[in-house]
Amino acid sequence: MPKVVVLRYGHRAVRDYRVTSHCCLVARAFGAEKIVITGETDKSIAESVESVVKKWGGNFKVEFEEKWEKVVEEYKKKGFFVVHLTMYGLPLEKKIEKIREKRKILVIIGSQKVEGAVYQKSDLNISITQQPHSEIAALAVSLDWIFQGKELGKRFKGAKIKVEPAEKGKKVLKG
């Protein structure tokens, strides 16, 4: 399984709080190791995601970095392949084999306006449909394709709380 880190580009405090929170939780649930949020620092998001990690397990990390360029450079040096998700990119379904060959992947998800340099510095610009929708959805579907659905049953170490799948209602295991 490749190692995946997510870069959330251009976070704006307050306005993007809920969408960026969803991005963090999706990154964690679908098997990424970390999210680096660039733009404005927003510690309340990190705290809220950390409280999920404490309860639900695993080692998912949230980091902040003002400049996205610095993150891309750092991860390129570490051997990460940079995939930018954008409705203008090449179709996921046509490029998935190439992405799956990589052992380390940095997935960039943008907000409303992403500057041209992100397209240029990425190794691959990938579209999840060529329609306007949601970076949360684009991230989830990409991770699901990268991990081939195996992430859906991922177990998180050290969980204090676990769901026991049920036909109706809720079954939660504690301890």
Place this chain on the structure above:
Amino acid sequence: MPKVVVLRYGHRAVRDYRVTSHCCLVARAFGAEKIVITGETDKSIAESVESVVKKWGGNFKVEFEEKWEKVVEEYKKKGFFVVHLTMYGLPLEKKIEKIREKRKILVIIGSQKVEGAVYQKSDLNISITQQPHSEIAALAVSLDWIFQGKELGKRFKGAKIKVEPAEKGKKVLKG
């Protein structure tokens, strides 16, 4: 391909504006025919989605209905199979074959607290991972599994604007 309608449960005006908007756009982009938003009516969402449909094509519809029960009853009468997405449900990957057999599917996506009756009245409660994340992600991944990735290349009739997939940057066709 099955016919899919999405029910967004418990929309709260203002607070849920962005998340529900993402749900609408994901429903459209990933091949659903319609979204019915229950809870508070919020015409600005419908207007914003309609302006996307006008530009990007297709026949996607947004409707409002105060009571979710009414929508579920109506669609059950029309022969729809009701699938509620919840982290407490049975794993998608174990139930997908059963869902794919259906010709008409009503997919329910909730907000923070979904009342017990939704679990009871649904034909199937399905989890997309057993972790907390995002109804936007759950919807996108479910539709992608239901349509087996074929929705990613869906064409929308009457589009005034289309993306031409590009390696770098943006190519948009108009007319």
